[in-house]
Amino acid sequence: MxxxxxxxxxxxxxxxxxxxxxxxxxxxxxxxxxxxxxxxxxxxxxxxxxxxxxxxxxxxxxxxxxxxxxxxxxxxxxxLGLDRGNKTIIVGAGNLGRALANHDAFERRGFIITALFDIDSSVVGTRVNGKPVFHMEELDDYLSRERTDIAILTVPRAKTQEIADRLIRSGVRGFLNFSYTELKTDGMVAVENVHLSDALMTLSYKVKRMDS
Amino acid sequence: MxxxxxxxxxxxxxxxxxxxxxxxxxxxxxxxxxxxxxxxxxxxxxxxxxxxxxxxxxxxxxxxxxxxxxxxxxxxxxxLGLDRGNKTIIVGAGNLGRALANHDAFERRGFIITALFDIDSSVVGTRVNGKPVFHMEELDDYLSRERTDIAILTVPRAKTQEIADRLIRSGVRGFLNFSYTELKTDGMVAVENVHLSDALMTLSYKVKRMDS
Incomplete structure (x- = not known):
């Protein structure tokens, strides 16, 4: 560097x-x-x-x-580190997680979605955009086998910290966090928060200013 | 003001x-x-x-x-204008649009999703999180009937400008734009862009800096 x-x-x-x-x-x-x-x-x-x-x-x-x-x-x-082919998992295969697995712009930018994880038996075992959905119980084992650079977190807020801690212990260094919570980390990992309702609130502010 | x-x-x-x-x-x-x-x-x-x-x-x-x-x-x-109850439509009922219709944080912040619009006959006529999905042909008529403050755009990039123009003509003043395109507007509307892959690229930059 x-x-x-x-x-x-x-x-x-x-x-x-x-x-x-x-x-x-x-x-x-x-x-x-x-x-x-x-x-x-x-x-x-x-x-x-x-x-x-x-x-x-x-x-x-x-x-x-x-x-x-x-x-x-x-x-x-x-x-930007895009030439490295960032291996990326999505933790939380609900509506948002599945939408992100289908978001072609990610792979176009060199982010390779390798798998999704969830606890819901109705999605575990299925594929989303060709990517397997595994049970959360398989997460640690998966991470010990497969290099994983980035985890996209779309899990319920109450679970986010616990899951992030588990991922950090397994060596994941980057988190794209969609949960409305500020992750506590040891400072040795990188976090980007995407707060979708913040964007909507900022927009509301701007619209209100235009109306007055 | x-x-x-x-x-x-x-x-x-x-x-x-x-x-x-x-x-x-x-x-x-x-x-x-x-x-x-x-x-x-x-x-x-x-x-x-x-x-x-x-x-x-x-x-x-x-x-x-x-x-x-x-x-x-x-x-x-x-x-922030949250007390007004911003009436919001989602244009594009693909994976991302449907995920956003299910995103409870929006309604918690006073954004009332009233309807989704799409051209895909497999989703038109269905409901997502209780909200009706209408055909794009019904858009202008809908907007003439129903007050609509904000449109969330999750449509293909090539269609975004044309659809935004149509919405602006019908009086929509705020756009949350998920398409990877910069909207051209007359300056009389407010736009917030959410570029999901930008967040991932920024994260990649940070991870790369940590590794070196």
Whole structure:
């Protein structure tokens, strides 16, 4: 790791997936190079902000000629760790867990959903989008056999901490947490919370401001 | 609208749902008052940040005795527009749309899912969590009859803009957009994007940094 990368502000990190997504779109076109100005108009970020963002990672090449789309896409993908093929399990195969197993964007970004886990006998033993659903009792055994980088948690809030602890003991290092609870961890794992109703509340705030 | 509210920074707005959620939890306990210090420890925000945040909205009362939990919960709920009972439709009744219709947290926060819409004959005419699924052809007629504040969009990316335009023409003012596309609007509507794979990519970045 480049030691400079440690100090990348969270707000810059948050923009990387957007850059990556947009560059993925560009790759499908004939556009081989893009200026920070053109990128700026598409991304709703100033050109100088884009240059500043990229400078955290060495700048990605000559600005006069614009950025090489393929190179930039690959470089940002590597920074995001997408080139590693993150092995991912979904714990909780309810409606949301099953929807996420069907969410094609995940595999497109290099996240390989390997299995789902649940306690509900009506889903255990079935397949969702081709992925097996195992009983929670099989979880520890599975993790001892199969490398697992990331766990997506869509379990009831009261169970989330206990299950996360179990996963951490088995070496899982990344958690995408859909439960409305703040996970307590030892700081040696990474957690991203997705609070769907927070997005809806923020939207409600904005709508209310528009109405007044 | 208090004219001061216009200048509330986005980062403060983003914290309001978290305050609201935590206060909802507190309401279930015997705790009637809470200091900014205690709130701070729970929220991972400094006490002075909390006081600054609240000052955008008039401060919410005397700090020496702490905040009145019930009053603060109600006040933040009103700022977020949750007291209005936001009528919400889900456009796209695929896996994700159906999972969201089953997401109880939405109704707990005052979002009333009234209907889903799709073109798939295998779901049109069914009910999801008690809500009817209508055909997209019925959308305009439905909107002319039923007040609709918010639309949750879980439709294929290529269709998103066209459907959003149709909803905007019918007076929908708020969009929770799960499609990987930036909606073009006239600026008179509010949009919150939920890019699930962005959260996963950000997580991948963090895991990669931990490993190195």
């Amino acid at each position: 480049n030691s400079n990368e440690k100090q990348v502000p969270a707000i810059v990190v948050k923009r990387l997936p957007r850059y990556y997504r947009y560059l993925s779109e560009l790759l499908k076109t004939d556009i081989k190079r893009i200026s920070s100005g053109a990128l700026s108009r598409k991304m709703n970020v100033t050109a100088s902000q884009i240059r500043q963002d990229f400078n955290y990672f060495g700048g990605f090449g000559q600005q006069g000629y614009g950025y090489n789309v393929e190179y930039l896409h690959k470089a940002i993908g590597e920074i | 208090n004219s001061n509210e216009k200048q509330v920074p986005a980062i403060v707005v983003k914290r309001l749902p978290r305050y609201y959620r935590y206060l909802s939890e507190l309401l279930k306990t015997d705790i009637k008052r809470i200091s900014s210090g205690a709130l701070s420890r729970k929220m991972n925000v400094t006490a002075s940040q909390i006081r600054q945040d609240f000052n955008y909205f008039g401060g919410f009362g005397q700090q020496g005795y702490g905040y009145n939990v019930e009053y603060l919960h109600k006040a933040i709920g009103e700022i």
